[in-house]
Amino acid sequence: MRQHIACLLIFLCFVGCAYKNPAGTPPTPPNVQIASFSKALADALHTANQSAMILRDNGKISQKEVLDVQEYIVLVANTGKQMDAVILSSDPWGTQREKIIKMWASSGLSIVKDRISTTAGVVLDVIVNVINQILAAVGGPTI
Amino acid sequence: MSPAAIQALIALLNIAIPGGIALVKDILDLFHKYPGLTPDQFAAIVKEVTSKADATYDATIAEILADQAAHKP
Numbered sequence: 753m754r755q756h757i758a759c760l761l762i763f764l765c766f767v768g769c770a771y772k773n774p775a776g777t778p779p780t781p782p783n784v785q786i787a788s789f790s791k792a793l794a795d796a797l798h799t800a801n802q803s804a805m806i807l808r809d810n811g812k813i814s815q816k817e818v819l820d821v822q823e824y825i826v827l828v829a830n831t832g833k834q835m836d837a838v839i840l841s842s843d844p845w846g847t848q849r850e851k852i853i854k855m856w857a858s859s860g861l862s863i864v865k866d867r868i869s870t871t872a873g874v875v876l877d878v879i880v881n882v883i884n885q886i887l888a889a890v891g892g893p894t895i
Numbered sequence: 896m897s898p899a900a901i902q903a904l905i906a907l908l909n910i911a912i913p914g915g916i917a918l919v920k921d922i923l924d925l926f927h928k929y930p931g932l933t934p935d936q937f938a939a940i941v942k943e944v945t946s947k948a949d950a951t952y953d954a955t956i957a958e959i960l961a962d963q964a965a966h967k968p
Binding site (some may be wrong): 781783784788790791793794795797798801805815818819822825826829830832833836839840851 | 925936940941942944945947948949951952953954955958959962963966968
C-alpha cells in the first residue's frame with residue numbers, strides 16, 4: 753500500500769510541475785487542466801480502493817470501514833464523471849467552471865468522509881488532495 | 896498537427912509509457928512543444944483524456960461492486 757501512495761505522491765509532484773507556465777509558453781487551457789486532473793483523480797480512486805482492500809485483507813481495517821471508503825470512492829467517481837461531461841460540453845468556460853464548483857459543493861463528500869475512521873481515511877488523503885487541486889483550478893472553495 | 900496525428904501520438908505515448916499517469920504528463924508537455932494547437936485539437940485531446948478518466952472511474956466502480964459481492968456478510 754505504501755508503494756501505491758508513494759507512486760501517487762510522486763505523480764502529484766509531476767502534475768504540479770507540469771502546470772507551471774514557463775515564460776514564453778502559452779498557458780494550458782483550463783478545460784485541458786481539468787481533464788488532466790480528472791485522469792489523476794480516477795487513478796487515485798483506483799489506487800485508494802486497492803489500498804483499502806489490501807488493508808482489510810491484512811486485518812488492518814474492517815469490512816465496514818472498507819464499505820465506507822468505497823462509498824466515498826463511488827461518490828467521487830460519479831462526480832468526476834459528471835465533471836468530465838461538463839468539460840466536454842459546448843458551454844463556455846465560465847459556465848463550466850460554475851457547474852464544476854457547484855457539483856463538488858453539493859456532492860455530500862464531507863458527510864460521507866465524517867463517517868470514515870482515521871485509519872481507513874488515510875487511503876483517501878491523496879483523493880482529497882486532487883479534488884482540492886481541481887477546486888483551486890476553478891477558483892472554488894477547497895474541501 | 897492534425898487531430899488524427901494527435902490521436903496517433905497519444906496512442907504511441909500510451910504504448911511507450913506504461914500507465915495513464917505518464918500519459919497525462921506527456922499530453923501537457925505536448926502543449927508546450929506545440930503551442931499552436933487549434934481549439935479543435937485541444938478539444939480532441941480533452942475528449943481523449945476524459946474518455947480514459949471515465950474508463951478508469953467505471954473500472955473502479957466495477958471493481959468495488961465485485962469486491963462487495965465477494966464479501967457479503
